[in-house]
Amino acid sequence: MPHSNISRAPRQHLTERVLQAKTAxxxxxxxxxEGTGLSVVYVTAALLGQHPLPEAVxxxxxxxLGLDRGAVAELQTIPLRGNVEDVSSDPTIYRFHEMVQVYGTTLKALVHEQFGDGIISAINFKLDIKKVDDPEGGERAVITLDGKFLPYKPF
Structure with a gap:
């Protein structure tokens, strides 16, 4: 039976334990x-408190990680998602906010032009990140956001 958190505190505490064990x-x-049958992105998000994991995973x-049975149970709970109430000052996270601030209206206009009135699901969703060589030198990050389009339905 799925259980749900109504506070971020339990998963935040577990995330600290996960990070300490991962580092140690x-x-x-x-x-x-590896070997879980889930993507590295999904497992990472789950271990950072954003998704539940199936029992076997x-x-x-x-x-x-060397975590106890209590951690196994907590990893299966449905978390209270989202990390912060306001915009993070972490430079990496803030760049994503900045990208949406700059390109959000463009993405909205193009989604609506190509698909019609609706949204791109963050539930039926896949995320991937790859490091590729930059032809001008250095490296580039290729981030793929793959969400199902959900049209609004008149009623």
Whole structure:
């Protein structure tokens, strides 16, 4: 039976334990996700408190991290999602806010022109990030947001 959190505190506390164990054991997000059948993005988001994990996956990652049965149970709870009430000052997170501030209306206009009136789901959604070489030198991040379009329905 799924259980739900009504506070961010339990998952925030667990996230701290996850990060400490990950660092102490010199693990990677990819290594933690390996063999779970879930994407590294989903497992990372779950371990950072944003998604529940299926029981079998919670058991695998908890074992890799050396976490107890209580952590296995908590990893399966449906979290209170979202991290902050306002815009984060962390430079990496803020850049994503900045991208939406600059390109949000453009994305909205193009989505509506191509699909009609509706939204792109963050529930039926996939996220991927890849590092690629920049032809001008250095590296680039290719971030793919893949969400199902959900049209508004008149009633």
């Amino acid at each position: 054991k010199n693990l990677t997000w990819a290594g933690l996700a 919670a058991e695998v990652v908890a074992e890799r």
